[in-house]
Amino acid sequence: MADAPTIDFAHLPHSAPVPSETRDQALADPGFGTLFTDHMVTIAYDADAGGWHDAKLCAREPIALDPAAAVLHYAQEIFEGMKAYRWDDGSAALFRPEENARRLNDSARRMAMPELPEELFIESIRRLVAQDRAWMPSVEGGSLYLRPFMFATEAFLGVRPAKQYLYCLIASPVGSYFKSGVKPVDVWVSRDHTRAAPGGTGAAKTGGNYAASLVPLAEGTAHGCQQTVFLDALEKKYIEELGGMNLFFAFGDGSVVTPPLTGTILPGITRASLIQMLRDEGLQVREEPYSIDQWHADAEKGDLIETFACGTAAVVTPVGSVNGPDGTFTIGSGGTGQLTQKMRDRLVGIQMGTAPDPHNWVMKLD
Numbered sequence: 361m362a363d364a365p366t367i368d369f370a371h372l373p374h375s376a377p378v379p380s381e382t383r384d385q386a387l388a389d390p391g392f393g394t395l396f397t398d399h400m401v402t403i404a405y406d407a408d409a410g411g412w413h414d415a416k417l418c419a420r421e422p423i424a425l426d427p428a429a430a431v432l433h434y435a436q437e438i439f440e441g442m443k444a445y446r447w448d449d450g451s452a453a454l455f456r457p458e459e460n461a462r463r464l465n466d467s468a469r470r471m472a473m474p475e476l477p478e479e480l481f482i483e484s485i486r487r488l489v490a491q492d493r494a495w496m497p498s499v500e501g502g503s504l505y506l507r508p509f510m511f512a513t514e515a516f517l518g519v520r521p522a523k524q525y526l527y528c529l530i531a532s533p534v535g536s537y538f539k540s541g542v543k544p545v546d547v548w549v550s551r552d553h554t555r556a557a558p559g560g561t562g563a564a565k566t567g568g569n570y571a572a573s574l575v576p577l578a579e580g581t582a583h584g585c586q587q588t589v590f591l592d593a594l595e596k597k598y599i600e601e602l603g604g605m606n607l608f609f610a611f612g613d614g615s616v617v618t619p620p621l622t623g624t625i626l627p628g629i630t631r632a633s634l635i636q637m638l639r640d641e642g643l644q645v646r647e648e649p650y651s652i653d654q655w656h657a658d659a660e661k662g663d664l665i666e667t668f669a670c671g672t673a674a675v676v677t678p679v680g681s682v683n684g685p686d687g688t689f690t691i692g693s694g695g696t697g698q699l700t701q702k703m704r705d706r707l708v709g710i711q712m713g714t715a716p717d718p719h720n721w722v723m724k725l726d
């Protein structure tokens with residue numbers, strides 16, 4: 361565990377925030393990831409000068425970097441994705457933020473970066489959400505997407521873990537991740553490219569994994585698909601995950617399968633929550649390898665009735681069809697399955713405070 365923080369936050373609010381009418385107009389249809397709030401949090405790290413220091417909440421603005429900053433050359437960068445939800449009573453809530461703090465530190469260790477104390481992580485979120493509360497969209501399905509990230513700032517071209525880093529938190533009001541809303545997505549199976557190999561960085565939330573996913577994503581887009589399915593790097597046989605979401609497969613016998621955490625996929629917090637929620641429902645969930653050929657065969661036989669993707673951005677999104685160089689198959693009727701809808705509603709209910717939260721996953725911010 362990283363040491364508890366002992367640093368103070370400087371508070372330097374924006375001198376010219378976005379006017380409220382402009383902001384409210386933008387919030388009526390926020391899209392995903394293009395709109396940003398007025399402020400950000402930054403905390404600097406120096407291994408030779410006492411670790412974390414200089415925490416501040418300030419105007420969101422460009423960051424000056426030395427052209428030799430290690431992140432620009434050797435990609436020491438990690439990030440998280442989480443949301444602040446605006447409840448009907450006007451209050452704000454987070455969903456399992458301590459899990460994001462833990463995963464950020466798991467990613468940090470894999471990328472030879474310093475861990476950020478969990479309390480400092482949560483405090484950064486509390487401060488930014490409090491400051492930019494007016495940016496929380498009230499449209500249906502809207503939330504304030506929070507993007508904590510950390511990268512190496514040290515100007516040094518030798519290859520070794522950098523000594524200086526910046527942790528930064530920005531916020532983006534969002535609606536649905538997919539333009540189609542919660543309609544089923546068509547996915548493309550990448551046969552030529554893999555995302556992560558055993559022993560690599562697949563389980564870390566680091567930018568390079570996403571860079572590696574872009575060519576196969578573009579290939580899928582060219583075939584009319586919104587997401588790409590990655591297969592395991594060794595045999596190109598077993599389903600791993602989508603570029604930014606985990607996958608679940610639901611069968612007619614009431615059982616559910618999701619790929620196991622073997623180090624090559626991201627351990628999704630939504631994934632872990634859904635496994636628990638499905639088990640709470642009395643369903644059998646197996647974390648085991650599932651091959652692309654079996655998926656195809658089970659879907660054609662009608663044994664597999666639903667497939668859904670899950671993640672902070674996507675929540676729970678049905679997969680409608682699977683496409684690839686070898687052809688196409690449809691999942692169920694190609695629509696939103698019953699279990700998919702039920703799990704989505706239940707998860708959103710917990711996050712929005714309209715359904716019971718038996719595992720105490722919600723952290724209120726007020």
Ligand code: PLP
Binds near residue numbers: 441604
């Ligand atoms: N897999 C990848 C590659 C992701 O980027 C994400 C999103 O963060 C997920 C899975 C889902 O993770 P979570 O449920 O924690 O958002």
Ligand code: COI
Binds near residue numbers: 671672673674
């Ligand atoms: C998230 O779900 O938070 C992610 O980071 C995935 C990304 C594709 C937006």
